Amino acid sequence: MTLHADLRVGRAGFVLAAEVTVEPGEVVALLGPNGAGKTTALRALAGLLPLSGGHIRVGGQTWDAPPEVFRPAERRPIGVVFQDYLLFAHLSALENVAFGLRARGTGRAAAREEAARWLDRVGLAAHAKAKPRTLSGGQAQRVALARALATSPELLLLDEPLAALDAATRLHVRAELGHHLRDYPGHTLLVTHDPLDAMVLADRLVVLEHGRVVQEGTPTEVARRPRTSYVADLVGLNLYRGTAHGTAVSLDAGGTLTIATPASGPVHVVFPPTAVSLHPEHPTGSPRNAWRVTVAGIERHAHTTRVRLDGVPPVLADITTATVADLRLQPGDELWAAVKATEVHAYPS
Amino acid sequence: MRALALVVLLVVAGCGADSSGAEVGGAVDGRVTVFAAASLTETFTRLGEDFEAAHPGVEVVFNFGGSSALAQQINQGAPADVFASAAPANMTQVGDAGGISGAAVTFARNRLEIAVPKGNPAGITGLADFGDADAKIALCAEQVPCGAAAKRAFEAAGVTARPDTLEQDVKAVLTKVRLGEVDAALVYRTDVRSTGEVEGIEFPEADRTVNDYPIAPLAKARNAAGARAFIDHVRSDRGRAVLAEAGFDTP
Amino acid sequence: MTSARRRTRGRLPVVLVLPAVVGLAFLLVPLVGLLVRAPWDTLPEQLFSSSVGEALRLSLVCASLATVVCLVLGVPLAWLLARGDVPGRGVLRALVTVPLVLPPVVGGVALLFVLGRRGLVGQYLDAWFGISLPFTTAGVVLAEAFVAMPFLVISVEGALRAADPRYEEAAATLGASRWLAFRRVTLPSILPGVVAGTVLCWARALGEFGATITFAGNFPGETTTMPLAVYLALETDPDAAIVLSVVLLLVSVGVLAALRDRWISGPS
Numbered sequence: 001m002t003l004h005a006d007l008r009v010g011r012a013g014f015v016l017a018a019e020v021t022v023e024p025g026e027v028v029a030l031l032g033p034n035g036a037g038k039t040t041a042l043r044a045l046a047g048l049l050p051l052s053g054g055h056i057r058v059g060g061q062t063w064d065a066p067p068e069v070f071r072p073a074e075r076r077p078i079g080v081v082f083q084d085y086l087l088f089a090h091l092s093a094l095e096n097v098a099f100g101l102r103a104r105g106t107g108r109a110a111a112r113e114e115a116a117r118w119l120d121r122v123g124l125a126a127h128a129k130a131k132p133r134t135l136s137g138g139q140a141q142r143v144a145l146a147r148a149l150a151t152s153p154e155l156l157l158l159d160e161p162l163a164a165l166d167a168a169t170r171l172h173v174r175a176e177l178g179h180h181l182r183d184y185p186g187h188t189l190l191v192t193h194d195p196l197d198a199m200v201l202a203d204r205l206v207v208l209e210h211g212r213v214v215q216e217g218t219p220t221e222v223a224r225r226p227r228t229s230y231v232a233d234l235v236g237l238n239l240y241r242g243t244a245h246g247t248a249v250s251l252d253a254g255g256t257l258t259i260a261t262p263a264s265g266p267v268h269v270v271f272p273p274t275a276v277s278l279h280p281e282h283p284t285g286s287p288r289n290a291w292r293v294t295v296a297g298i299e300r301h302a303h304t305t306r307v308r309l310d311g312v313p314p315v316l317a318d319i320t321t322a323t324v325a326d327l328r329l330q331p332g333d334e335l336w337a338a339v340k341a342t343e344v345h346a347y348p349s
Numbered sequence: 350m351r352a353l354a355l356v357v358l359l360v361v362a363g364c365g366a367d368s369s370g371a372e373v374g375g376a377v378d379g380r381v382t383v384f385a386a387a388s389l390t391e392t393f394t395r396l397g398e399d400f401e402a403a404h405p406g407v408e409v410v411f412n413f414g415g416s417s418a419l420a421q422q423i424n425q426g427a428p429a430d431v432f433a434s435a436a437p438a439n440m441t442q443v444g445d446a447g448g449i450s451g452a453a454v455t456f457a458r459n460r461l462e463i464a465v466p467k468g469n470p471a472g473i474t475g476l477a478d479f480g481d482a483d484a485k486i487a488l489c490a491e492q493v494p495c496g497a498a499a500k501r502a503f504e505a506a507g508v509t510a511r512p513d514t515l516e517q518d519v520k521a522v523l524t525k526v527r528l529g530e531v532d533a534a535l536v537y538r539t540d541v542r543s544t545g546e547v548e549g550i551e552f553p554e555a556d557r558t559v560n561d562y563p564i565a566p567l568a569k570a571r572n573a574a575g576a577r578a579f580i581d582h583v584r585s586d587r588g589r590a591v592l593a594e595a596g597f598d599t600p
Numbered sequence: 601m602t603s604a605r606r607r608t609r610g611r612l613p614v615v616l617v618l619p620a621v622v623g624l625a626f627l628l629v630p631l632v633g634l635l636v637r638a639p640w641d642t643l644p645e646q647l648f649s650s651s652v653g654e655a656l657r658l659s660l661v662c663a664s665l666a667t668v669v670c671l672v673l674g675v676p677l678a679w680l681l682a683r684g685d686v687p688g689r690g691v692l693r694a695l696v697t698v699p700l701v702l703p704p705v706v707g708g709v710a711l712l713f714v715l716g717r718r719g720l721v722g723q724y725l726d727a728w729f730g731i732s733l734p735f736t737t738a739g740v741v742l743a744e745a746f747v748a749m750p751f752l753v754i755s756v757e758g759a760l761r762a763a764d765p766r767y768e769e770a771a772a773t774l775g776a777s778r779w780l781a782f783r784r785v786t787l788p789s790i791l792p793g794v795v796a797g798t799v800l801c802w803a804r805a806l807g808e809f810g811a812t813i814t815f816a817g818n819f820p821g822e823t824t825t826m827p828l829a830v831y832l833a834l835e836t837d838p839d840a841a842i843v844l845s846v847v848l849l850l851v852s853v854g855v856l857a858a859l860r861d862r863w864i865s866g867p868s
Contacts, residue, residue: 048769073772086770090788099784100774151775417835485717485735490818492835513735514817515824517831521813524709529718530734 001059003155003187007044008053009037016040016211017054022155022187029190029202031234037211038191042157045189046080047073058154058187074103076155079148083160085140087132093119093143094128100151118146122180138169145180156181158190162197174200175348195235199223200268200349207231223316224308229301236306238276238315240269244346255312258288260341267346273306275343276317278327279336288341295333298324309337378406381575382428384419385411386435386562387520388459388539392595393433393583399591400582407575415518416494423448423567430576433564433583435459436494440563450573453565456583457597461498461558462538463550464526471532476502476552478533479510487525487534490515495522498558499535505554523547542596559598631849638846639839646843651820651829656847659825662737663805666744667752670801673745674752675794679782681753682760683768693757700750707746708814715742715815739816740823744805751804752797759793760786799859806852 003022009015016037022028030038043049045056047063047070055065063071079100087096098115102108119125122142132140141161148156161177162170178201181188192198198205199219206216207230215227219239226232242251244263250256257269277283283290293311300306304318307329315337327335381400385393390413397409412419412429416439423429424446432449433456434440440453465473471484479486488510489496496515503510513531516522519540525531527546541549564583566576582588589599646652680686681693699707715722715733725731733739763786771781787794809827816823818832826848833841 046769046773048772073769074775074777076773078773080770080773082766082770086764086767088767088771088785088788090791099771099776103771103775103777103780147774157773415835421838487817490832490835492832512819514819515832516818517813517828517835524814525734525817528709528712528716530712530716 001154003056003058005041005045005056006054007041007056008051009040009044009049010052011040014040014211016044018206018208018211018213020189020206020213022189024187025185026204027181027188027190027202028204028206029192029198030206030208031192031195031198032208033193033230033234036208038193038208039159040211041208042080042159042189042191045155046078046157047071047076077151077153078155078157079151079153080157081141081144081148081159081161084164085132085144087135087140087143087147089132092129092131093124093135096132096143097147097150100147104151115146115150118150119143122146122176136169137165138173141165141173142176145177149180149184152186154186156184156186156188158188158192160192160194161190162194163192171347177201178349195237196239196270199235199237199239200347205235207234225297226299226301226306229303232299232301232304232306236273236316236318238271238273240313241349242267242269247341249346251313253313255291257313257339257344258341259344259346261346263346263348266349268349269344269346271339271344273316273318274304275339276315277338278307278309278317278319278323278329279338280327282336283338289344290336290338293335293337295329295331295335297331298329309335311337377404377575377578379572379575380408380410381430381572381579382410382412383431383433383579384423384427384429385413385431385433386416386419387413387518388435388537389413389433389562391543392539392591392597395591396583396588399587400579403582404578409579417442426569428569428571429567430570430572431564431579432567433562435560435562437561437563438494440565443567444565448568449565450568450570451566453563454580454584455561455600456564456580456588457562457592457599458559459537459539459562459597460555460560461495461502461535462541462555463552464523464534464536464541464547465532465550466526466529467546467548469548469550470529473533473550475550476506476508476554479503479512479535480508482511484511484533485531486510486512487514487516487522487531488512489519489522489535490517493518494560495519495535495537498560501557502535502552502554505557506552537596539596562597634842634845634849638842642839643843643846646840647847652844652847654821655824655826655829655844656851658737658740658821658823659806659827659848660851662740662744662825663802663808665741666748666805667798667802669741669745670749670752670805671794671798674749674797674801675756675787677749678753678756678760679786682757683765696753697750699747704747704808704810704812705814708743708811708816711743711746711811711815715739734815735817735819735823737816737822740812740825743811743815744808747808747811748801748804752801755793755797755800756790759790759797762793763790795859799856803852803856806848 001024005020007016007018018041030041032038044051050070051064051066053066056063062069063076094112094115097118098111101111101114116128119128122145124139124142127135127139162174165173174197181201190201202219204216205219205222207214209230215222215231222231223235223237226235240251240253242249244265244267246262247259248256249259249267249269291311293309293315295307296310297308298305305321305324307317307319309315309317317337393411397411400409401407416434416436420439420442423432423443432443443449463473478484488499491497491500519536522534523536523540526534527544541547564580566573566580570576592599681689712719712734714720717726717732733742767785768781771785807827809831812825813828818824818828826844830841830844833844
């Protein structure tokens, strides 16, 4: 039951030509700058926009294959979480979640029962009767997710699901969304321009630029071997899972990092490659994190050079061309990597 | 009172002198504003053109409408020189308010006729057919003069009319006949003559439906001489011929 | 300076306030004239006379039926104009407003041309089904609906065009057909526009005169609505006409105010 999509949409001055494959249970993030065609791809998958070429197939079923086949949105087993959620303002949270079940023929009582179960699952059982405008951003997002998942769709589409939230809410909602996506057995496609969302939530990234796929792979692969400057800038993140005990985080991949703000329990730890400095000797002074690394690869991009370093943990460093020359970097060189604790951010996972 | 009457007489005589002067041309000029009943639209328009041709420099402006509406407008101070009404009652309304100068005179008479659509599809022959429930009948509402006249005709004929609609004016009744929406209606003879699309049927009780058309110069006329001259023109042989052609009786 | 009221924003601009006050006066002064001239002592007597009651009842029934006709036909028409993929939509939109600019009497004549006994359609209605619309209460309803429908269509279309079509898309992704999405999502969201249009439509139908008297004629108990009764009363008894107008005014203002309170609660 793999989803194969060869998305071809031609519009005035813009052509989308992207192939995307999603396995059952897999979360694929479609990542790219504004205007790259992410939303067009999502709308085509949802059936809100017909393809002008290519096809969309799920298992043995064809959803779109111009010119013969086109299944409109209401006849595709999908769930969509829109960027601003588009909750129906005149319906309660419960009625919103029950809407898809009712539209697909479930009886009134059964639909409400199932909707109540979903609200309970997203932790909003107490808000069943609330109208959307009385809900907070995070609550509205969870209702939207429950509404999309309540019909047990084969394909879940998420359009910038966290973009409308403020920074503080975002952390918690992102973590929760991650749990729900892990439990969801269908195909998930997440559209986002935020690399952190993509790397935390997705099993695989598909990077779209100017309507074309420029790179795809697991978050680690893409981050370690960015194929374009854009991808390097965008996905340039050192991301680890670990467990926090106060300011010390022991990483699942091995090694320990010190963070400035105490935390506890499972976390994601993130810092940008630009925060990493390289030294021939053990650095002295302020950096609170320093460990031995070996140069595994060097890639030059427009403004910086990205150095892949093996170690515990492995790390990416972006350094200036001048530093490369200073250090006479060669693969196999042994160095010290250093990161200030204040540059390392931990998010609950 | 006597003195006042004398003054009025003198003024009227003076006007008469003016209007006799007008007949040789020259003394009458400017604009003459005439408020006239809607049923006079065609004839007065023609007479106005004649009058303008006979008196270079004179412009006749008409305001055609329902007589009662015109009477109200005059009483509310509308600027008019002449009022020609389709019913004496409306002239009396203006006269009672002191709106007319001198006495009103009857210049034309009209009478009702049965109007049927061309070819008379329902085979209407007389007033008795107006009591037939199956026939579609239009009459004027009793509140307007043609409706009051129709009522007198039915009383004289001993017929209980069964109308389907009581229209607000005679032109509306005529429209219903022209479009074939009704089988028969009572309208003025002049209305039947005004269109080739309906046929008229005379009936003996029509004598009871005769109504007088009075005309009078108005007290607040800005062009008293013009008003007099126009009224004289309406009552002249030429005027009577135009009115008769349109179906009016002329006294 | 002891005033407890404080201005939170600057003074109201005179360029807006002055014309606004003049505009209000322009609308209200004629009403005041009517009320001043009304013979209040005979008002109760007129109010309870059978002919007035009959005309009033007929007016309310016909205006309400005409409004129902407008809703049933007008809301879908507004939807088609706002959302439908029809060619020449601009022209259609302009045509819909024709009854607004057409003198109502002409509208009545046009209805006669089509639905009259010898009309394009009416002749077959008469010949095949024995249905004749002129001079009937149904005719009054049709004439009123013809004149009033543009008010409803324009308001509803405006509301539809202001409504975010993405909610319909969201409903589609949840499995809703376009009809279900319209019924359960779009219609509730444009309800204020529909109610405003309905109120306008009803008010226009209630005051309708020209098209009604031309198409449906005037017969007491059958087609004589209040405006027709007012017009005819004006011929002989202006006082009675004023009383009738005041009655119509009071009833319509009462109904509209009640509707407003019930449905159009202002932004609070």
